[in-house]
Amino acid sequence: MHGLSAFFDGSGEFRRTFEFAGYGFLPSLFGSAITIPASLSYIENAALPKLDVKELTTDPKILAKAILSQIPTEYSHSALLLNIAVTIWGLLIWTFAMKNAREISVRKAFVCAAIPTAIFGGYQVLSLIRIG
Numbered sequence: 540m541h542g543l544s545a546f547f548d549g550s551g552e553f554r555r556t557f558e559f560a561g562y563g564f565l566p567s568l569f570g571s572a573i574t575i576p577a578s579l580s581y582i583e584n585a586a587l588p589k590l591d592v593k594e595l596t597t598d599p600k601i602l603a604k605a606i607l608s609q610i611p612t613e614y615s616h617s618a619l620l621l622n623i624a625v626t627i628w629g630l631l632i633w634t635f636a637m638k639n640a641r642e643i644s645v646r647k648a649f650v651c652a653a654i655p656t657a658i659f660g661g662y663q664v665l666s667l668i669r670i671g
Contacts, residue, residue: 634649
């Protein structure tokens with residue numbers, strides 16, 4: 540984000556950008572505080588089918604499918620919505636962090652924060668596609 544803000548004539552030290560941008564990760568901590576205990580409760584109550592070791596060594600996706608079959612669709616959807624909310628919350632924090640740390644307009648700060656957020660979101664979508 541610091542490098543992107545240079546394209547918008549941002550001024551300010553990297554250290555200050557680093558400090559301010561760190562606050563954008565706080566929503567992830569809150570999201571994890573909700574999703575981790577919920578995930579653990581599903582894992583504890585999961586009844587995985589018996590799997591053949593030969594099948595697992597030839598196709599590891601079999602184990603992934605068996606695990607995913609134990610997670611209710613409602614939980615997956617709610618976790619996805621929570622993840623989207625946390626991402627938007629972090630994006631807002633990063634926008635104002637860039638505005639104040641690099642002394643640029645809110646519009647330019649939003650672009651600086653949105654590009655890495657979009658890249659990370661794309662990575663998450665690709666990961667979900669690979670699992671499914």
